[in-house]
Amino acid sequence: MEIKVLNKGFVRLVDIMGDDSAIVQAARTSYGTGTKSYEEDKKLIRYLLRNKHTSPFEMVELKFHIKLPIFVARQWIRHRTANVNEFSGRYSEMRDEFYIPELEDVRNQSTTNKQGRSDTILDSEISSSFVESVKNSQTDLYKEYKHYIDTGIARELSRINLPLSIYTEWYWKIDLHNLFHFLKLRMDKHAQYEIRCYAEAIAEILKEKVPIAYEAFEDYTLNSMYFSKNEQKLLSKLLNNIDIDDALLSDVKLDKREITEFKDKINLLKQK
Numbered sequence: 001m002e003i004k005v006l007n008k009g010f011v012r013l014v015d016i017m018g019d020d021s022a023i024v025q026a027a028r029t030s031y032g033t034g035t036k037s038y039e040e041d042k043k044l045i046r047y048l049l050r051n052k053h054t055s056p057f058e059m060v061e062l063k064f065h066i067k068l069p070i071f072v073a074r075q076w077i078r079h080r081t082a083n084v085n086e087f088s089g090r091y092s093e094m095r096d097e098f099y100i101p102e103l104e105d106v107r108n109q110s111t112t113n114k115q116g117r118s119d120t121i122l123d124s125e126i127s128s129s130f131v132e133s134v135k136n137s138q139t140d141l142y143k144e145y146k147h148y149i150d151t152g153i154a155r156e157l158s159r160i161n162l163p164l165s166i167y168t169e170w171y172w173k174i175d176l177h178n179l180f181h182f183l184k185l186r187m188d189k190h191a192q193y194e195i196r197c198y199a200e201a202i203a204e205i206l207k208e209k210v211p212i213a214y215e216a217f218e219d220y221t222l223n224s225m226y227f228s229k230n231e232q233k234l235l236s237k238l239l240n241n242i243d244i245d246d247a248l249l250s251d252v253k254l255d256k257r258e259i260t261e262f263k264d265k266i267n268l269l270k271q272k
């Protein structure tokens with residue numbers, strides 16, 4: 001099962017051990033009863049995830065073959081609960097394959113999110129000129145790399161000036177509990193667009209392979225909402241028909257960023 005991602009990347013499911021029934025099987029061992037009807041199994045999986053009884057989800061293991069630009073790999077590798085084996089640029093020559101963003105994905109720096117890009121689509125002249133310049137320097141740097149290789153410089157040194165946009169590949173193995181944690185963080189709108197594309201491809205695979213567990217993850221983790229103690233106090237005021245700005249003037253104190261986050265959550269709820 002392979003899903004194309006970005007201009008040259010992919011996510012390919014190589015192997016899977018277990019499915020929804022493996023979660024049920026493990027859970028029923030601890031509760032002392034065997035497999036029951038589909039509906040009862042579904043209720044059990046949803047109960048487990050809702051109550052963060054996560055070890056049965058570790059019974060499902062997935063192994064992926066992934067091709068991704070190095071700047072995405074740098075973010076991805078921070079997830080320590082997986083097993084990784086990566087292509088070696090010391091052993092083999094790096095391929096002439098680079099990430100080139102689509103024009104509509106080229107954006108200015110966001111003014112509200114220090115780590116992200118703006119929602120506004122740029123004038124096509126600006127984005128085309130950025131993409132052209134990126135392509136030209138990729139070509140030049142790869143030419144220089146090949147030149148070093150041809151003159152006999154070691155591959156491990158020849159590669160050191162290659163850009164972060166070059167593609168690498170790895171095998172990545174992880175259990176379903178930790179994969180859900182990865183998806184929760186990397187499908188979020190705060191994650192960089194490019195890693196989000198990979199997370200969404202993996203989600204597509206999970207929808208097919210562990211449909212009940214994935215649906216529970218969407219309901220109780222991915223699209224769930226967290227309210228701190230102070231936010232709950234404010235929420236209680238809103239439920240008692242106190243205006244949000246008046247509620248924020250009350251004795252319940254949130255800092256500036258918390259207020260923005262709280263308002264975002266309330267606005268999201270209003271749109272439901």
Ligand SMILES: Cc1cc2nc3c(=O)[nH]c(=O)nc-3n(C[C@H](O)[C@H](O)[C@H](O)COP(=O)(O)OP(=O)(O)OC[C@H]3O[C@@H](n4cnc5c(N)ncnc54)[C@H](O)[C@@H]3O)c2cc1C
Pocket residue numbers: 078079080081082115178181185186190191192
């Ligand atoms: C939007 C976003 C922005 C980010 N920005 C930055 C940034 O600017 N700079 C930066 O450095 N990182 C950044 N990160 C990376 C982030 O801080 C985490 O390192 C990354 O998301 C992995 O999360 P994790 O540690 O929970 O995951 P995993 O490594 O998969 O770990 C899963 C869980 O296992 C436990 N665990 C695993 N290993 C250990 C350990 N050694 N000790 C204790 N507990 C452990 C923890 O409970 C952890 O939550 C960012 C991540 C996101 C999603």
